[in-house]
Amino acid sequence: MRAVVQDRYGNADALHFADVAVPTPGPGEVLLAVHAAGLNRGTWHLMTGLPYVMRLMGFGLRRPAQRIPGADVAGRIIALGEGVDDFTVGDEVLGIAVGAFAPYAIARADNLVQRPAQLPAEKAAAVAISGITAYQAVHEQGQVTAGQRVLVLGASGGVGAWVTQLAHAAGAHVTGVASAAKADLVLELGADQVLDYATTEPTAGTDRYDVIIDMGGRRPLRKLRRILTKNGTLVIVGGEGGGPIGGGFGRQLLAAALSNVVSQRLTMVMAAEHRDALAPVVAAITEGTITPAVSSVYSLDSVAEAMTDLVGGRVRGAAVLRIGDGS
Secondary structure, three states: OEEEEEOOOOOHHHEEEEEOOOOOOOOOEEEEEEEEEEEOHHHHHHHHOOOHHHHHHOOOOOOOOOOOOOOEEEEEEEEEOOOOOOOOOOOEEEEEOEOOOOOEEEEEHHHEEEOOOOOOHHHHOOOHHHHHHHHHHHHHHOOOOOOOEEEEEOOOOHHHHHHHHHHHHOOOEEEEEEOHHHHHHHHHOOOOEEEEOOOOOHHHOOOOEEEEEEOOOOOOHHHHHHOEEEEEEEEEOOOOOOEOOOEOHHHHHHHHHHOOOOOOEEEEOOOOOOHHHHHHHHHHHHHOOOOOOEEEEEEHHHHHHHHHHHHOOOOOOEEEEEOOOOO
């Protein structure tokens, strides 16, 4: 099969195509015919090998340990590995795979759920990792409840679009921070107001928030704490910014340590990649409470363009690759 591969760390120019063998599912795994695959900031981190600490965590020291990139997936099961008895061949699923930027990919059965009939494959491919992360940020770490004031930093991104919808669905008053060009999207997702980060620094105002969910980079903790209520909660999502060695993870560790000595709760999200974490997200989609905010669909041949647009901030919400047939 013709797949996207990567033999070195780098930017989008490190991605190229090669003919590789169709994988065979092992115990507890299934083989998918891939309809679509999602892109997110995690894909970029794995592509560049940054921050370097990731390489020490098993992702490959000199080159990616997983040659074919891509994790978020929507596809059809075409073969079952030993011990898989909760799916059948022909099931349409979504979830997390290994090497999804290809016509066929392997996935652990416990990382998949049935795709709702009303959810197109291209939207389904944007659900798993970002949706799980957002759900845990809002409901498990942020513990958002009705009537609270919630600030979402990075509200128009892949995770932020989910966070905005989930906080709104919980009954919170949501303020989203995004570019002026994406303000209409954030309002459509349920935000009550949008702050343009180019003209308004959200930490400089007089508003106070019960919960801040930060996907937006490297604002100092002292500035974020200043606009939190006395017993408010800060949730840091991802490790963006910082240096090439540790990235933004140092700020997360500092927040966790500081949380032990202040009245505010400062925490982070370490998303669990499992069907049990994915199930409530898919249930909310089925109920119509939230929906994947997919604005950009690319062909597999345009993967480099897609990654460049994602990193350049030109994607509104989520981006996916259309790979195979599947409605």
